[in-house]
Amino acid sequence: MKITSVERTDVGKVRSENQDSIFSRAKDGIYVVADGMGGERAGAEASAQVVTTIERVTAEFFNAPGEKTPVAVEKTLRQALADANADVYGISVKEPDKAGLGSTGTLLCLYRGVYFVSHVGDSRAYLLRDGSVVQLTRDHSVVWALYENGLITRDQLETHK
DSSP, X not given: XXXXXXXXXXXXXXXXXXXXXXXXXGGGTEEEEEEEOTTOTTHHHHHHHHHHHHHHHHHHHHHSSXXXXXXXXXXXXHHXXXXXXXXXXXXXXXXXXXXXXXXXXXXXXXXXXXXXXXXXXXXXXXXXXXXXXXXXXXXXXXXXHHHHTTSSOGGGGGTOO
């Protein structure tokens, strides 16, 4: 299977600071995107911490000897996001002026023909195949909950406050 990946970030139309952080390690099939919470304090630092933690946890796993079962891969990805959450929270505890910092995180691992996705927030994972785009993840947001409960339409997802 041939994998082609492209990494690109964009500040968007609303913010003046790009709080995106990205990382990939193709040899292990690891791809990560994190985005500081829109305009929140130290969002760029939070997203950088998410990526740094995931990079470390997944490297430790894939560099360790032994067979990597699908269950172990899944457990590692969950642990990577949990550790990233703890590390971001740790920043807010050590530096009170950064209280409330946060980040989304989406982690994809392509391993032996199987894909694993672990995510939190509204950074999304999509599958592009044969010209079709399919959203793989559901946003962890109030707006997405409104959509899922039929209170707003799909078209309103992008514009709802």
